[in-house]
Amino acid sequence: MTEQDRDKQKAAVVAEIVRSKGFKTVACSNVGLNPRTFRQWMATDAEFRQAVEDAVEIARDYRDDMAEKKLYENVEAGDVTSIIFYCKTRLKNRGYTEKVLPQPQPEQAPAQPTLPEPQIVDGEKIAASIQKKITAKKTYIVKLLKKQNKYTPELSMQVKIVAQLLVRTEILAEQIFDVNHKPVNVELSREGNERESISPKEKLYLDLLTQSQKALRALGMNTDSRERKTDNDGFADFINQFKDEEE
Numbered sequence: 001m002t003e004q005d006r007d008k009q010k011a012a013v014v015a016e017i018v019r020s021k022g023f024k025t026v027a028c029s030n031v032g033l034n035p036r037t038f039r040q041w042m043a044t045d046a047e048f049r050q051a052v053e054d055a056v057e058i059a060r061d062y063r064d065d066m067a068e069k070k071l072y073e074n075v076e077a078g079d080v081t082s083i084i085f086y087c088k089t090r091l092k093n094r095g096y097t098e099k100v101l102p103q104p105q106p107e108q109a110p111a112q113p114t115l116p117e118p119q120i121v122d123g124e125k126i127a128a129s130i131q132k133k134i135t136a137k138k139t140y141i142v143k144l145l146k147k148q149n150k151y152t153p154e155l156s157m158q159v160k161i162v163a164q165l166l167v168r169t170e171i172l173a174e175q176i177f178d179v180n181h182k183p184v185n186v187e188l189s190r191e192g193n194e195r196e197s198i199s200p201k202e203k204l205y206l207d208l209l210t211q212s213q214k215a216l217r218a219l220g221m222n223t224d225s226r227e228r229k230t231d232n233d234g235f236a237d238f239i240n241q242f243k244d245e246e247e
Contacts, residue, residue: 009031009033010041010045010048010051011152011153011154012031013027013028013031013033013038013052014048014051014052014055014153014156015055015152015153016028016030016031017052017055017056017059018055018058018059018153020059021059021062021063022055022056022058022059022060022063024038024052024056047157050156050157050160051153051154051156051157054138054153054156054159054160055153055156057135057139058139058142061139071085071086072086130167130171133167133170134160134163134164134167135163137163137166137167138159138160138163141159141162141163141219141221142159144221145159145219145220145221148220150219150220150221155219158215158218158219159219161215162212162215162216162219165208165211165212165215166212168208169205169208169209169212172201172204172205172208173205175201176199176201176202176205181199181201182199183198183199183202184196184197184198184199185197185198185199
C-alpha cells in the first residue's frame with residue numbers, strides 16, 4: 001500500500017466513525033480496514049489519533065442530542081416514566097427529588113466575626129474550565145463549517161488550533177478590558193523623566209488577534225477581513241458571533 005493510499009484509508013475511516021455514531025470497530029468493518037492496522041495507526045500516528053478522537057467526540061455529541069430529543073418527545077407524548085425521569089433530573093430546583101431536604105435550624109447567637117480565609121486557586125478546575133471552552137468552541141466551528149459544506153475530517157487539527165486561539169484571545173481580552181488594567185506602563189528614568197511603554201498584555205492580545213485572523217482564514221472563514229485588510233470590524237463581529245451563538 002502506497003503512502004497516498006494509506007492516507008486515503010485513514011481519512012475514510014475517520015469519516016466513517018462519524019457516520020457510525022462513534023463506533024470505531026463498526027467503522028473499520030464498513031471501510032474494510034483490519035482492526036489491528038487501525039490500532040497500529042492509533043499508536044504511531046499522533047495526527048490520525050487526534051482526528052479519530054475528534055470524530056468520536058462529534059459522534060458522541062450527536063448521540064447525546066438524539067437521546068435528549070427522544071426523551072423530550074416521550075415527555076410531550078405523555079409517557080409517565082419519561083416525565084418522572086425528566087422532573088427528577090431537570091427540575092430538582094422545584095422540589096422534584098427523593099433526597100431529604102435540609103430542615104431549618106433554630107436561630108443561634110451570631111458568631112464572632114472572623115477574617116476571611118484566603119482563597120486558593122484550584123489549578124485543575126481552571127484547566128478543566130478552559131478545556132471545556134475549547135471543546136465547545138471546536139464543536140461550534142465544526143457545525144459552522146458543515147453548514148457551509150467546508151468541513152472534512154482532515155481539518156480536525158486546524159479546527160482545534162483555531163478553537164485554542166479563540167479561547168486564549170477571549171481570556172486575555174477579559175484581563176485587558178478589566179477596569180484595573182493599565183494599557184500603558186509609566187517608568188521613571190534616573191533623571192526623573194517619565195517614559196511610557198505599551199503593556200506586554202496589549203501586544204500579546206494584538207498578536208493573538210492577528211494569529212486568529214490567519215487561522216480562521218485558513219479554514220475558509222472570516223472572508224470579509226480578506227477584502228478589508230485595514231478594517232478589523234469584520235473580525236470583531238465574527239468573534240462576537242461566536243460568543244452570541246454559544247450563549
